[in-house]
Amino acid sequence: MSRVFETPRAFSLGLSATPERDDPAEPDDEADSGDPATRATGFEETQLGRELGPIIYELDYRAAIEHGILARFVLCHYGLPLDPQERSKYERLSREITELRKSLQGQNRGRPLDGGALVGWARRVASRGNSPLAQQATQYVRATGQRKLLLYHATARAAAVDRLVSDAVLNGSTVILFHESITEVMALFGRLVAAGHPVVAEHSQLPDSLRQESIRLFRDGSAQVLVSARSLIEGFDVPAADVGIVVASSSSVRQRIQTLGRILRRKPGDEERTAILHVLYMVDTTDELIYEKED
Incomplete structure (x- = not known):
């Protein structure tokens, strides 16, 4: 750019x-x-x-809806519990991550790092050899990845997705599901296919011809459900949907705004439509930290 x-x-x-x-x-x-x-x-x-130069004009959601530019919408948040076994594993991983983070931060000679920036630094250190620092960095990256997968695979999250999709399909609504991981998108796609839903998948690792075919099937109504990764958030030309389900969200405020925008497009001839965005997160986990950033 x-x-x-x-x-x-x-x-x-x-x-x-x-x-x-x-x-x-x-x-x-x-x-x-x-x-x-x-x-x-x-x-x-x-x-x-x-x-x-400076911003000279801003149009907020309320004004855009009043002017008929965007559809009205309802935003629903679902705080889901970990089961006892998942909670025990989550707490164990979190203690390990905290101890490793403190040790790595103490050994980092550059500017203070945390969160995603610390993971990036740890990945680079881990790739440089087998020193004690590299071993700690490897353990930290592995533990943060395991904790994230634990939250992705939580039983309550899968049950909530299945229920929301089934209800939307029965109501004749079109649905887009958003996820952060391509691996998880394909696992979710397979599960929905097995459940008999008319679903297609879209992400950046698919051939362009297949991505375009998925969008075409969703646009003409042959597919009622579209499962997507971040590539869809970034601007792929997708028709309006009635329901959005954020299965796993980014901590990026910008990406969350782009996600909401996917269901706010007006449908021709359906000016009174109200879009619905369901956001899923696991309570008392790092999932909740995404809400510390104001939209």
Whole structure:
């Protein structure tokens, strides 16, 4: 994107739903430790802000709905419990992660790191050999990954997805499911296929022809359910859906706004439609930390 600003110009004008960006030090959320360490970067601090100048007009959700630009929507949050076995494993992993984090932070000679940035640093250290520090870094990356998978695979999360999808399909609604992990998207896709739902999958590792076919089937109604990874959030051309289900969310405020935008498109001839976005999270876990960032 930076090369765009090398073009000679007399005037510049930008249009964005998410001008603030997340801290570029944040790595892929699939490796994120779950700590609320990343921050949204103010528009004036970004390259866009420096090149385009200040924001001159803002249109919020309320005004966009009143002007008929966006559909009305309902946002539902579901705090789901871990079962006793899952809770025991979660607490054990969290204690291990806390101890390793303190040790690694004490040995890091650069700027203080936490959250996703610490995981990124630990990955680099782990790849450099078999020193005591590298071994600790390997253990930290492994433990944070295991804890994240534990939350992804929680029994209550799977049961909630199955119930929400079944109810929406029975009501004749179109549904988009959002997840952070491509591996989990395909596992979810397989489970929904086995349940007999008309479902397609879309993510960046699929061939372009298959991705386009999935979107076509969803657009013409042959598929009622679309399971997606982050590639869909980033701007793939997808028709409006009646129901969105955030199976697992990013800590990125920008990505959560983009997710909401996927179900707020107006459907031609259905101006009175109210979209529904269901957000799932596991209570008393790092899942809750995503709500410490204000939208």
